[in-house]
Amino acid sequence: MQWFKNLSNTVKDSLWQANCPLCKRPADRILCKDCDRQITAYQATEFLQKDNPIAPEIPLYSWGIYDGALKRAIAACKYENHPEIMEAIAVKIADTWKRSPHTLSLTKKYKKLFVVPIPLHDSKLKVRGFNQAEILARRFCDVTMLRCNPKLLQRVKETKAQMQTKSKQEREQNLSRAFAVPSTQSSDQQEVILFDDIYTSGATIREAIATLKASNIAVRSVVVLARPQFDR
Numbered sequence: 001m002q003w004f005k006n007l008s009n010t011v012k013d014s015l016w017q018a019n020c021p022l023c024k025r026p027a028d029r030i031l032c033k034d035c036d037r038q039i040t041a042y043q044a045t046e047f048l049q050k051d052n053p054i055a056p057e058i059p060l061y062s063w064g065i066y067d068g069a070l071k072r073a074i075a076a077c078k079y080e081n082h083p084e085i086m087e088a089i090a091v092k093i094a095d096t097w098k099r100s101p102h103t104l105s106l107t108k109k110y111k112k113l114f115v116v117p118i119p120l121h122d123s124k125l126k127v128r129g130f131n132q133a134e135i136l137a138r139r140f141c142d143v144t145m146l147r148c149n150p151k152l153l154q155r156v157k158e159t160k161a162q163m164q165t166k167s168k169q170e171r172e173q174n175l176s177r178a179f180a181v182p183s184t185q186s187s188d189q190q191e192v193i194l195f196d197d198i199y200t201s202g203a204t205i206r207e208a209i210a211t212l213k214a215s216n217i218a219v220r221s222v223v224v225l226a227r228p229q230f231d232r
């Protein structure tokens with residue numbers, strides 16, 4: 001009956017449609033066209049952030065504005081167990097990355113770039129089941145052909161959500177020594193692109209950069225899915 005099983009699988013595959021994780025309507029891709037369009041409406045006009053909020057030598061690329069449909073999609077991914085939403089959005093970031101002239105010069109300048117997602121602490125990973133930044137980074141690398149190394153950086157301290165901290169000092173203390181580079185990671189990986197879902201104060205990214213730097217690993221750029229609308 002194997003042939004029958006195969007046949008029925010084929011029929012099932014061709015008829016099967018998953019529902020869009022955001023609006024629950026049938027969709028032939030991960031996101032339905034309507035939700036896809038609503039998310040794309042929150043794509044920022046500038047991918048490369050001109051204000052260089054991290055450091056003058058570390059460009060920040062931010063795909064979207066953390067608001068509206070994009071904000072809801074990130075929440076649905078994290079809190080309603082829909083990691084596939086990040087897969088769909090990662091392709092958008094990768095397409096934007098491939099079209100950006102700045103990224104071309106970056107990859108020409110640094111030939112051995114690795115993409116490293118900001119890790120979650122094990123306890124949080126157990127609860128959520130996945131690290132959304134890692135899903136973004138892996139899918140981004142599939143499309144851009146960059147190499148991904150989610151093991152280069154580890155989160156060794158449980159921290160509060162940065163949004164729950166009240167002052168700059170509290171944010172910095174919260175993250176102090178939050179990361180480590182495992183000794184098993186070889187030292188020939190000198191140059192990385194850090195990847196995260198949301199950029200807010202930049203404290204997480206700065207702490208990760210400092211930890212990597214202490215292990216002679218240079219961050220050449222940071223890519224995030226979204227950051228809040230800037231002050232005008």
Ligand SMILES: [Zn+2]
Pocket residue numbers: 020021022023024025031032033034035036
């Ligand atoms: Zn939808």
